[in-house]
Amino acid sequence: AQTVTQSQPEMSVQEAETVTLSCTYDTSESDYYLFWYKQPPSRQMILVIRQEAYKQQNATENRFSVNFQKAAKSFSLKISDSQLGDAAMYFCAYRSVNTGTASKLTFGTGTRLQVTL
Amino acid sequence: SAVISQKPSRDICQRGTSLTIQCQVDSQVTMMFWYRQQPGQSLTLIATANQGSEATYESGFVIDKFPISRPNLTFSTLTVSNMSPEDSSIYLCSVERVNYGYTFGSGTRLTVV
Numbered sequence: 001a002q003t004v005t006q007s008q009p010e011m012s013v014q015e016a017e018t019v020t021l022s023c024t025y026d027t028s029e030s031d032y033y034l035f036w037y038k039q040p041p042s043r044q045m046i047l048v049i050r051q052e053a054y055k056q057q058n059a060t061e062n063r064f065s066v067n068f069q070k071a072a073k074s075f076s077l078k079i080s081d082s083q084l085g086d087a088a089m090y091f092c093a094y095r096s097v098n099t100g101t102a103s104k105l106t107f108g109t110g111t112r113l114q115v116t117l
Numbered sequence: 118s119a120v121i122s123q124k125p126s127r128d129i130c131q132r133g134t135s136l137t138i139q140c141q142v143d144s145q146v147t148m149m150f151w152y153r154q155q156p157g158q159s160l161t162l163i164a165t166a167n168q169g170s171e172a173t174y175e176s177g178f179v180i181d182k183f184p185i186s187r188p189n190l191t192f193s194t195l196t197v198s199n200m201s202p203e204d205s206s207i208y209l210c211s212v213e214r215v216n217y218g219y220t221f222g223s224g225t226r227l228t229v230v
Contacts (some may be wrong), residue, residue, distance in 0.1 A: 105163060105219060
């Protein structure tokens, strides 16, 4: 079974600075998807960014980018020019491509990001 | 991406009672997923609901405790039965749309007293 590990329970960043959130995963599969989700206090889960494992190019979405290291099974999220609205819980998630596993998401334990003035 | 309407948004229930949570999707989807998020924890999948067949439950979750209905391709319910304080959690439904990824409902915050 796949596992997702987020080793940073909490992180803090100053407004306008850059922060990197870590995620590692364990899988025997060669093709899969990785996600970062944001959960603000409203508890709505918001997709931040998605990466397909077969793509070597790192995904980017505006101020959010990932560093995907397939061999190391690492998938970190970089937030540039941090804003107060970025404060939230961030979850890393894994999805198998194998439809036999019903395409469910496996989540890490989350990293709480604080943004300070 | 899909829009999911989930209700109730929160409820406080007496132990021993049951609560049914509803999710309505604005378009047809094959599978719907139900997650539990215990206080300060990550999301754990309860079950996957396919229309026209019984839900598939993850290890540690059973149909008697969490019965699920999926009467059509846009709607599903999750019932939390015979509740105890340990069931106090946020419950979320989710769907996957091809090329859009996963969308989640806004969650139901359940408190059992």
